[in-house]
Amino acid sequence: MAFPIPPWLNQYRASANSFLSQYEPLILLITPLFSLLIARILQSIFLVIHERGLKATIISFVMSAIKLVPGVKKYIDSEKQKIVDKLQGSSNRDGWRTELPKTGLGDNVLVQMRDEKQKDVTWQGKCSGTVYIGGNENEGHFSLINEACSMFAHTNPLHLSVFPSVVRFEAEVVAMTAAILGSKEKASGGQICGNMTSGGTESILLAVKSSRDYMKAKKGITKPEMIIPVSAHSAYDKAAQYFKIKLWRVPVDKEFRADVKAIKRYINKNTIMIVGSAPGFPHGIIDPIEELGDLASSYQICFHVDLCLGGFVLPFARKLGYPVPPFDFTVQGVTSISVDVHKYGLAPKGTSVVLYRNREIRKV
Incomplete structure (x- = not known):
């Protein structure tokens, strides 16, 4: 109808x-x-x-x-400003010099330095992650470091012929560090090399730059990208900015480890490297280095392992019988490693090592 x-x-x-x-x-x-x-x-x-x-x-x-709710943004901004004001006012800057003195201070320099040092916190054994020194000022390790620093304070390792002693010591530190991280094993390839740096951040920066340049020479990548878990160190953010690399931060899994499947989804023709930590700083958990190494090998990209914190712990923990998973150059796919000697290597602050699987990666 x-x-x-x-x-x-x-x-x-x-x-x-x-x-x-x-x-x-x-x-x-x-x-x-x-x-x-x-x-x-x-x-x-x-x-x-x-x-x-x-x-x-x-x-x-x-x-x-x-x-967007009226008053909320203003409240958040005011709370942020309180924190900024607190940080900026955390030290009493009255009496701080802002210009060179008109006359020299003579021996008074040391007197003032000693007075100021008295204001420092007593940190030995009380400030985890701050300074790694065995013992205290009255024990041998502390005194040995003080004497060594005093002995070589006025050297310049750039001038090899003038200071061959410093060159030798650097080479030995690099070689010994490489030895505990797999350089003597057949799986490493026997060409591990590297150099000392001023800290973990510089080691990571150099590893990232070397990986970028190596991938450009090897695969012609001119728009580089790297993939890291969110638990990775902030030095990778700096490296991405410095060296014009697109950075992908990928969520970790439920155990706070690097998510291999998630990282794989981000790999493309411009990927130069992936990253793992052993352990990562936020959680102290070792990423699945072996699986990440397999992933890097299958795509023929670089793989950097951040051992800044664990480099002088894991090899010895394994010798003591602890179940430490693979983490060093014995893992196929690992192309570079950063390890801080000034952490559990107990060297003075400002001492790190960056290692490469072979000379080809380093020389670019």
Whole structure:
């Protein structure tokens, strides 16, 4: 049974057709532009989700929405400023010199230095992650370091012929460090090399730069990208900025270890390296180095292992019988390692080593 069409509907159809016919050229122009705008917005959203992950994106959206509530943003900004003011006012700067003195201070320099040192916290054995020194000022290790630093304070290792002693000591430190990290094993290839640096950050920076240059020479990558777990050290962020590398930070798994499957999803033709830590600083957990090594090998990309914290612990823990998983150059795929001698190597602050699997990676 057919129902009669109401007169008002016919009138509406006529009006709509008249409108469409009148503005048809404009609609034909606006529709693709509007569709393109929507597509770009969706693309941006999916890109943010891909970079940050869905959970982080939702949290960021919720926080942005909360800040739109009247008074909330102002409150957050005021709390941030309180922290800044506290940090800036944490030290009493009254009496601090801002210009060179008109006359020399003579022996008073040492007197003032001793006075200021009295204000330092007694840190021996009480400040984890700050300074790694065995014993105290009255024990042999501390005195040995003081005497060694005094003996070589006025040397310049850039001038090999003038200071061959320093060159020898650096070479020996690098060789001994490499030896405990697999250089003597057949799996390492027997070409491990490296040099000393001023700390873990510099070691990581050099490893990243070497990987970038090596991948450019080997695979022609000119728009480099690297993939790291969110638990990795902030030095990789610095390296990405310094050396113009796109950085992907990937969420860790439920055990706070690098998620190998997640990292694999980010690998593309521009990927130069992936990263693992043994252990990572936030959680003290060793990433699955062996699995990451297999992944790097299968894609023929570099793989850096951050052993800054564990480099002088894990080899000896293994000898003591602890179940330490593979972490060094015996793992195929590991192309570089950073390890801090000034941590559990108990050297003075400002001493680290960066190692490479072979000379080819280092020389580029």
